[in-house]
Amino acid sequence: MHTVAVAVTDGMPVFEIAPPCAVFGIDRPDLVDPWYELRVCASPRAQVGGWLRADTPFELDALVTADTVIVPACHDSACPPGELVEAVRAAYDAGARVASICTGSFVLAEAGLLDGRRATTHWMHAQRMARDYPAVTVDPDVLYVDEGRVLSSAGKAAGIDLCIHMVRTDHGSAVANALARRLVVAPHRAGGQAQFIDAPVPEGPREDLGELLSWALANLDRPISVTDLARHSNISDRHLSRRFLAATGTTPLRWLLAQRVQRAQELLEHTDVPIERIAEQTGMGTAATLRRQFQRVVGTPPATYRRTFRGGQNPGRTP
Template identity: 60%
Template sequence: MRKLALAAADGMLHFELAVAYEIFRDDLYEVAICATGPVRVGRFHLDPDHGLDQLEHADTVLVPALADVDDDPPADLVDAVRAAHEAGARVASLCTGAFVLAAAGLLDGRRATTHWAHTGVLADRYPLVVVDPDVLYVDNGSVLTAAGKAAAVDLCLHLIRRDHGSVVANTVARRLVVPPHRAGGQAQFVPAPVPAQDDHPLAELLPWVSERLDQPLTVEDLARRANLSSRHLGRHFRAVTGTTPLQWLLTQRIRRAQELLETTGDSVDTIAAAVGMGTATTLRRHFNRTVGVPPDAYRRTFRS
C-alpha cells in the first residue's frame, strides 16, 4: 500500500484538503494528515495524524491550497516539503499549494500552474518558475502542480492513473461521479459555461465517437454526424471539452490504448488497429508523446 501524506498548516482551504482525503481514502493508499499541531482549515479545526517530520516517509506528499498567498508560506511546512522531496517523495500541490513548492525551490526551472487568479503573483514572486496559467495541471514526474478546485480532482485522478492504471482511476471517478479523465493541458478557463451533460450539442456525438475509435474518423465525419459545420463543431468542442475535436479524439484513442495495454495481451499492432491509429509506429509516436513512455514500457509497468 502506498503512503500518501497531506501536508497541512493553519489557514489552508478545506475544499482541496477534503477532496484529496476523499479521493485517496481507500485500499490503495495509506493516507495521513501531517502538521505541527492542531490546524485551522477553513472554518474547521483539525487534529493531524502525525507531525510534519513524517512527510519524509511518504511515497507522495500533497500540499492543499493556502487561503492567503500575500504572505510567505509557513517556513516549517516549506522545509518539511523540501526534505520529503529530497528523501524521494513525489510532491504535488493543489491550487495555491504551489506557493509552498515554489518557496521550497522545487519549481525552479520547471513548468508549473496554480489557480488562474494567482498565476501572476506566483510568477512575480518566484521568477525562476515557468508559470503556465492556461492548464489544469502540470506533471514534471516527481513534482506536480494543479490549478484550482475541480482541477485538484483531475490531478488526484491523474496520480491514481499513474500509480494503478486507468481502470482503477475510472472506478474511483465513478465513485465520485466525475469525468474519469481531463488532460492536464486543457484550459483552466472556458469562455462559455459548460452546458448540462444531457443538454449540449455534443451529448449524442461524444458517446457515438467513443464506440467507433477503431474507425478512421475525421472532423468532417464528426460534423456530419452532429449536423453541424466544421467551424461550429470546433466552437462546441471548445466550449464543452476545452479542446479541439482532433485533440479530443486523440486523447480518447490514447486512453483506450492504455486500457487495452493494461487489461489484454494484445500486440501493439492489434491495439493500434483497435484504437484507430492504423499502425504500431503511429501508436508508439503519439503514445510516447502523450503518456511519456512507449506502449511496451507502459504495459510492463502495470503488468508488474
C-alpha cells in the first residue's frame, strides 16, 4: 500500500491540509484496492488553524517512512520550522515523492529540493521566493509543477488539482476522473493553466461554454480549429478566445490538446488499440504527432505509458 504522509506544524491553514486528506485518506476499494494509507505527521502540540489540535501517533520524523510526503503552507513561510525542513529532506533522501501546497514550497526550497528545478507557489509570494532562493526557477503563473519526485502547487484550490494529478500519475486518468466526479471538482486542470485571470469579467450575461465543450469532446476525432469552435457558437474567433480564456484560464487550442491527450491516456490504459488508430480517434492525425504531443504533455512516450498501466505497475517509492 502506497503511504501518503501529510506534514503538519503549528498554525497551518485548515483548507490546505484538507485536500490531501480528502483525496488520499478515504478508502476507495471500488476504484483501486488497496487505495492509499494516509498518515498525518505532526509536531508535538501542533494546532491546525490555531484551534484544531492534530491528535496523531505520528511525529514529523515518521515522514521518512512514507512513499509520498505532502507539505501544506506553513504559518510563517519566511522561516520554515527547522525540524520540518530536516524531516522533508530525510524523506526525499530515503526515496519519497515530495509535494508542496501553496507556500509549503518554501520548505522544499529551504531543504534544497528545488535547487536547479522549476517550481511554483502562490502568486503573491512568488517574487519573494525567487529572491530568497535564486537557484530555483519560480513560475508564478501555473497551477502546479511536476518535476518527477518533487512537485509544487499554487494556493489552496490548486492543491486539489495537484493531488488528483498524483492519483492520475499513480493509477491512470480513468481512476482520477472517477475520483474527481466524487469530489465534484474538475477532472483535469492542467498544471500549466493560469493561477488567476488578471482581467475584468465582462459585464452582462455570458453564454455558457458547456454546450460548445460537449460538442468539441464528441468530435475529438476531427481536426477542430478555433474558427470551427467560433462558428459553432456563432461568434467571432477573437470573441471566442476571450470567452474561453475567461472561463477556462487557457486558450481553445491548448484546451483541445489537453482533451486529446487525456482521451489517448484512457485508450492506452484500457484498450489494445494500436497507436496509429489512437492517433486517428483523438484527432492527432498521425502516430508521430501523437507521440510528440503525448511526450510533451505527459512526459513519457505512449508505449511506455501503456506498459506501465496495462502491466499493473504503479509508480511508487523509489528504492
